[in-house]
Amino acid sequence: MSRIQELFNRKNKKILNVYCTAGYPELDSTLEVMKALQDSGADLIELGMPYSDPLADGPIIQESSSIALKNGMTISRLFKQLKDFRTDAAAGGAGIHVPVVLMGYLNPILQYGFERFCADAEAVGIDGLILPDLPIYEFETEYGEIIKKHNLDFVFLVTPETSAERIKKLDSLSSGFLYAVSSSSTTGKNKEFASAEQYLQKLASLNLKNPVLVGFGIRDRETFEAACKHTNGAIIGSAYIKALSNSSNVQEATKEFLESILTEE
Amino acid sequence: MDHKVSYQRPNEQGYYGRFGGAFIPEMLHPNVKELQERYLDIMYDAAFQKEYTELLRDYVGRPTPLYFAKRLSAQYNTNIYLKREDLCHTGAHKVNNTVGQILLAQRLGKKRIIAETGAGQHGVATATVCALKGMECIVYMGEKDIERQAPNVARMKMLGATVIPATSGSKTLKDATNEAIRDWINNPTDTHYIIGSVVGPHPYPDMVARFQSIISEETRWQLKTKTGSELPDYVMACVGGGSNAAGAFYNFLDEPTVKIVAVEAGGMGIESGMSAATTRLGKPGILHGSKSLVMQTEDGQVVEPHSISAGLDYPGIGPLHAHLFDSGRGTFLHATDDEALEAAFQLAKLEGIIPALESSHALSALKQIQFKQNEVVVVCLSGRGDKDLATYMKAMGVHSNEVTG
Ligand SMILES: Cc1ncc(COP(=O)(O)O)c(C=O)c1O
Numbered sequence: 001m002s003r004i005q006e007l008f009n010r011k012n013k014k015i016l017n018v019y020c021t022a023g024y025p026e027l028d029s030t031l032e033v034m035k036a037l038q039d040s041g042a043d044l045i046e047l048g049m050p051y052s053d054p055l056a057d058g059p060i061i062q063e064s065s066s067i068a069l070k071n072g073m074t075i076s077r078l079f080k081q082l083k084d085f086r087t088d089a090a091a092g093g094a095g096i097h098v099p100v101v102l103m104g105y106l107n108p109i110l111q112y113g114f115e116r117f118c119a120d121a122e123a124v125g126i127d128g129l130i131l132p133d134l135p136i137y138e139f140e141t142e143y144g145e146i147i148k149k150h151n152l153d154f155v156f157l158v159t160p161e162t163s164a165e166r167i168k169k170l171d172s173l174s175s176g177f178l179y180a181v182s183s184s185s186t187t188g189k190n191k192e193f194a195s196a197e198q199y200l201q202k203l204a205s206l207n208l209k210n211p212v213l214v215g216f217g218i219r220d221r222e223t224f225e226a227a228c229k230h231t232n233g234a235i236i237g238s239a240y241i242k243a244l245s246n247s248s249n250v251q252e253a254t255k256e257f258l259e260s261i262l263t264e265e
Numbered sequence: 266m267d268h269k270v271s272y273q274r275p276n277e278q279g280y281y282g283r284f285g286g287a288f289i290p291e292m293l294h295p296n297v298k299e300l301q302e303r304y305l306d307i308m309y310d311a312a313f314q315k316e317y318t319e320l321l322r323d324y325v326g327r328p329t330p331l332y333f334a335k336r337l338s339a340q341y342n343t344n345i346y347l348k349r350e351d352l353c354h355t356g357a358h359k360v361n362n363t364v365g366q367i368l369l370a371q372r373l374g375k376k377r378i379i380a381e382t383g384a385g386q387h388g389v390a391t392a393t394v395c396a397l398k399g400m401e402c403i404v405y406m407g408e409k410d411i412e413r414q415a416p417n418v419a420r421m422k423m424l425g426a427t428v429i430p431a432t433s434g435s436k437t438l439k440d441a442t443n444e445a446i447r448d449w450i451n452n453p454t455d456t457h458y459i460i461g462s463v464v465g466p467h468p469y470p471d472m473v474a475r476f477q478s479i480i481s482e483e484t485r486w487q488l489k490t491k492t493g494s495e496l497p498d499y500v501m502a503c504v505g506g507g508s509n510a511a512g513a514f515y516n517f518l519d520e521p522t523v524k525i526v527a528v529e530a531g532g533m534g535i536e537s538g539m540s541a542a543t544t545r546l547g548k549p550g551i552l553h554g555s556k557s558l559v560m561q562t563e564d565g566q567v568v569e570p571h572s573i574s575a576g577l578d579y580p581g582i583g584p585l586h587a588h589l590f591d592s593g594r595g596t597f598l599h600a601t602d603d604e605a606l607e608a609a610f611q612l613a614k615l616e617g618i619i620p621a622l623e624s625s626h627a628l629s630a631l632k633q634i635q636f637k638q639n640e641v642v643v644v645c646l647s648g649r650g651d652k653d654l655a656t657y658m659k660a661m662g663v664h665s666n667e668v669t670g
Contacts, residue, residue, distance in 0.1 A: 052434060052566040053552065055446050056290040062433055074564040106288060107551045111565030132290035133551065137278055157291040161453050170291075184292050184453040 003099040003127045004153050004176040007043060008211045008232065015233025016224070016261065017044040017213055018240050019103065021064040022081070023073025024050070025244060030081045031094045033244070036254035038098050041262050044213075045096075046130065046235060049075060049104035056132045058188030060238040064245070075112045079120045086125035101128040101155060101176070114143060118150035128153030128176045139173060155179050160199040164206060171208040178203075178210040180231065182217045188238030189216065193223050200230040224261050236261065272518035272594055273474070275584070279467020279555070282591055284584035287466035288551045292450040296458075297554075299373065301468050307372050308365070308475065320364050321479065324397070325354045327361075329480075331487035331643070336615040343636035346497070347618070347646045348484055348513060357621065357648030358477060358509040359390035363459055365476035367394040370457035377401045377456040381445040383410055383438030383505070384575035384623070385417025386648060387461030392426035402426040405444040407437035410575055417652055435569040438579050442553050462506025463583030466554030470511075470583050477512025484643055485516055492641055499634070501526040502645035503626040504597075505541075505576045507583040513645035514595070524596065527586060528630040530572035531599035541570035542599040543582045544590045552580065557587040573602035573656065574622035576648075600629035606660050609650060621648030622656060 007015070020033045030047070037045055050065035050073050057065070085100075087093020102121060109117045109131070121129070129152055134143060139154070147154050153176030158167050161184055171178050180203055182196045183189070196214070203212050214227040215235030227234035240257055247253035272281075279285040279301075289297055307313055321327040329349045338345045350358035363380075370378060378400050382388030388404040395402035404421055408430040411418055421428050434440040442464075449458045463470040463477075485495040500517050502510035504527045517523040532540035540546060543558050550559035552567060560568050560580035572578045582590075589595030600608070605622055608629035613619045620628060624647045636642060650657065 053439065053443055055443060055553075056292065056450065058447070059433070066434070069566060076564075105551075107559070107561065107567070108565030110550060111548070111561065111563065133288045133554070135287060135289060135294075138286065138288070159292050159294075159453075161295045162291065166294075181292060185451045186292075186447045189451060 002153055002176065007099055011043065012211060012232050014228045015043045015213060016041065017046055017233060017235040018042045019046040019048055019235060019237035021048040021050055021061065021068050021241065022078050023068035023071045024064045025067065027071035027073060028081065029250060030078065031085055032250050033254070034085070034096050034100070035094055036251045038096055040255045040258035042098060042258065043233070044098055045100045046103050047100055049078060049102060049108065051105040051108055054105060056186055058186040058238060060188045060241050064241045075108055075117065079124055082124040099127040101130055101153070102126055103130040106131055106133050115146050118146050118152060121152060122150040126152065128155055130155045130179060132157060136169070136173065144173070157181050159184050160196065167203065167206060171210055174210050176210065178208060178212050179235070180212050180214045182214050182227065185216055187216055190219065193217055193226055197226070204230040221261055272589065273515060275467060275471050279471065281584045281588035284557045284587040284591070285467055285470060286556050287554060288556065289466045289554050290450070292453065295453060296449060297466050303373065304369065304468050304472050307369050313368055313372065317365055317368055321361065325360050325364060326352060327479065328483040328487070329353060331484055331491065333491065334616050337612065340615065341631050341636055342638055343640050343642055345631070345642045345644060347644055348480060350480065350509060350645060350647050351618070351620065351624070351649035355390050355393050356651060357386045357390070358480065358512060359387045359461060360393065361479055361512065362461065362473050362476040362508060363390040363394045366457070366459045367398050367400065371398060373457060375455060375457035377452065378459055379403045379405070379445050379448050379456055380459045380461060381405045381438065381441040382461060383441065383578055384652060385410070385414040385421065386576060386652065388426070389417050389420045389424070391459050392421040392424035395426065396424045403448065404428050405431050405441040405448070407431045407441045409436040410438065414575060414652065437569065438575070439567065446553065462508040463511045463585055464506040464553055464555065464581060470555065470585055473508050474511040474515060474585060477508050478515035480509070480512035480645060481514060481516035488641070496520055496523050497643045498640040499524045499526055499642040501528060501627050501630060501642065503528045503577060503623050503647060504582055504586055505579050505623060506581070507586040509645050509647035511583065511585055518594065525589060525594060526596045526598060526630065527589065528627045529597060529599040530574060530577035530626055531601040532571040534601055535599065539571035541572040541577050541579065543580065544597040545599065547581070555584050557581050557584045558590070573605060574626065576623040577626065598630045598633055600626040604629040609657065619650035620646055621650050622653045624648055
């Protein structure tokens with residue numbers, strides 16, 4: 001059973017998945033950020049691989065990507081950083097046990113070599129992939145098999161504009177979870193969240209095989225709660241990156257931010 | 266059923282050989298899918314064709330002349346015909362596509378038009394047709410290009426468009442395109458994105474190529490009257506994203522006797538690190554929704570190209586051209602900044618035509634080919650040089666305040 005499945009078997013409400021950008025804020029802060037997220041209560045981590053042209057991302061994540069690239073972040077560097085991230089701290093590793101999915105755009109992965117990428121991801125202990133610009137057709141004809149061969153989950157996105165039929169198809173191709181984009185937007189847009197409720201209810205009624213996590217526009221306790229109402233949890237990206245960018249202390253900033261999301265008033 | 270391979274059209278998934286496709290995030294799926302399903306039906310509907318043809322004739326000024334450039338021909342000891350896209354309304358071929366796409370947008374029931382622009386020619390052509398049809402127009406333009414191309418920014422504003430600076434990345438055409446795509450993601454129902462070249466996810470490369478194919482459609486019958494044959498020996502055009510080239514080549518692609526020559530921007534030289542010659546410097550990759558040749562680092566980060574002409578300053582080429590290169594159907598040459606300037610001055614002096622810097626790249630490549638005396642060469646003169654006057658003046662060593670009667 002995959003680490004992501006295990007997580008949802010254990011806990012299937014109010015899952016908190018937090019996005020961070022590899023190589024941000026410092027080139028070698030990737031593990032520190034991930035550790036801080038785990039210690040502060042993140043159930044799952046979405047680790048972004050920076051790209052020069054992140055089409056689906058808004059200004060905050062774009063900025064973190066461009067800083068990470070300036071810092072010298074590359075996929076090879078990332079796999080070096082991740083080499084011992086699953087090993088216990090006592091044995092000299094980073095001791096990160098929560099599931100981790102890599103999020104990124106296809107081009108840098110193609111240059112690295114798609115199969116080599118999947119093999120390396122599997123070897124270091126990555127659990128799944130989110131590649132927003134990999135569409136169904138390419139997944140079915142070329143890439144899906146390679147991903148499966150390396151025991152990685154693959155997460156497709158659905159939006160309020162996606163038809164029920166297509167949602168079912170994307171669900172059937174996904175494993176781990178399904179990523180429900182809260183509104184048709186790039187990341188970090190604070191569109192009115194309330195309007196998403198109907199769509200999230202619809203998702204809940206479709207009897208999908210995967211758990212559903214909601215992302216885009218989740219930024220505080222209120223939006224987190226709203227997102228969790230009809231789904232299994234939510235993904236927070238831009239709001240966390242913003243919190244990181246306003247602080248020089250990764251641990252403190254992370255703790256404070258996650259507390260603000262998770263603590264009951 | 267016709268089993269002959271055509272270089273003109275992609276397969277159902279938008280592939281030309283191994284290039285093309287639609288690599289888009291799910292957020293764009295409804296818009297792109299709608300286009301894929303409807304573009305051909307809409308374009309080949311009789312009422313659409315009638316309106317498109319009338320606008321091309323009465324508004325754009327088509328057919329554009331095919332001009333026998335006698336003095337230029339003498340220089341190269343052959344027969345050079347210039348396809349005068351510079352005489353189109355707004356001064357370049359870009360308007361052939363925007364007229365088509367605005368009619369398509371209307372039929373899709375869209376209210377809001379977005380576009381990207383580099384040199385500003387496509388932005389102006391889009392603002393123009395939006396004014397014509399009373400549609401809201403938003404043009405994304407790199408902050409750097411806004412500074413470099415002030416006259417075209419002013420034209421767009423006068424035509425009623427909103428020009429939004431792209432401040433991300435390198436602040437040029439690539440980033441303007443990113444911003445336009447992000448806008449489209451954020452406005453999933455009422456907006457049509459008029460892409461300005463044969464790039465982007467399927468069906469854009471095919472759709473834009475079809476709208477631009479009027480260039481070679483006219484060239485064929487014009488050649489017939491002038492030379493007795495519809496087919497030239499060579500067709501040459503510059504390639505940024507590749508829309509004027511796609512249009513100039515289109516109706517000759519499946520005529521094996523016609524040599525296809527695409528000319529890229531060599532910038533300061535291929536090895537200089539300041540170039541935009543994608544077929545020389547690029548590798549297969551994905552940019553703006555399609556697989557093509559892309560200039561990028563070893564790590565797959567897209568690099569910023571350089572060309573003296575903002576319209577060729579793009580790190581990719583359309584998948585149709587990547588396939589022409591890959592298959593050997595097309596010959597790809599390049600001209601440097603200096604060579605393009607030289608060709609612009611040559612045409613001005615020999616023929617009394619001031620070409621756009623982009624088109625000057627195609628002209629410059631004439632000297633790289635050994636033509637025979639009886640051969641017929643068509644060069645696509647994609648645009649006029651008014652927008653490039655500042656660069657030309659600089660090359661002459663004069664400043665605008667020194668130019669007097
Ligand atoms: C006059 C002219 N020619 C050529 C181009 C390059 O575009 P394409 O390669 O799509 O024809 C441009 C783009 O701005 C242009 O203005």
